[in-house]
Amino acid sequence: MSGQKTKPVVGLIVAVLILAAVGAVGYYQFEVAPRLATSSTSAQAACTPSTCVNITIPAGAGTCSPAPCGFSPAKVVVVIGQNGTVFWKNDDSAHHTVTGAGSFGSPDMGLNAVYSYHFTVAGNYSYVCNYHPWMRASVLAKAP
Numbered sequence: 001m002s003g004q005k006t007k008p009v010v011g012l013i014v015a016v017l018i019l020a021a022v023g024a025v026g027y028y029q030f031e032v033a034p035r036l037a038t039s040s041t042s043a044q045a046a047c048t049p050s051t052c053v054n055i056t057i058p059a060g061a062g063t064c065s066p067a068p069c070g071f072s073p074a075k076v077v078v079v080i081g082q083n084g085t086v087f088w089k090n091d092d093s094a095h096h097t098v099t100g101a102g103s104f105g106s107p108d109m110g111l112n113a114v115y116s117y118h119f120t121v122a123g124n125y126s127y128v129c130n131y132h133p134w135m136r137a138s139v140l141a142k143a144p
Contacts, residue, residue, distance in 0.1 A: 055088045
């Protein structure tokens, strides 16, 4: 009989642990993560096509299809020493990241967050959103 009594207790413990995990994820997503994103809209406002490039994460980017989608434009060309700085702005209510393969990466970006990266080495840089892996794009950095 003692085996029958432990099954409900184990089930209750598992249920409590699941509820605690869901609560912790919700707390992080709605309380902690929005405070981690850095925003600098003033720097983006000074950006012109001759000095830098703007990329937008439009509303609905986290649920778009067909893949790849989510960054607008998805492919840009910059020239080092001329317009080698790229600004990404999140216009979506969902959180996103801009993550290059070991070369650059944003923090968690909430609504209106801006991330910038200054390219100094020529190459083709692919990047994704860590939360939405179908969101893929690239920056081609050319030598002057």
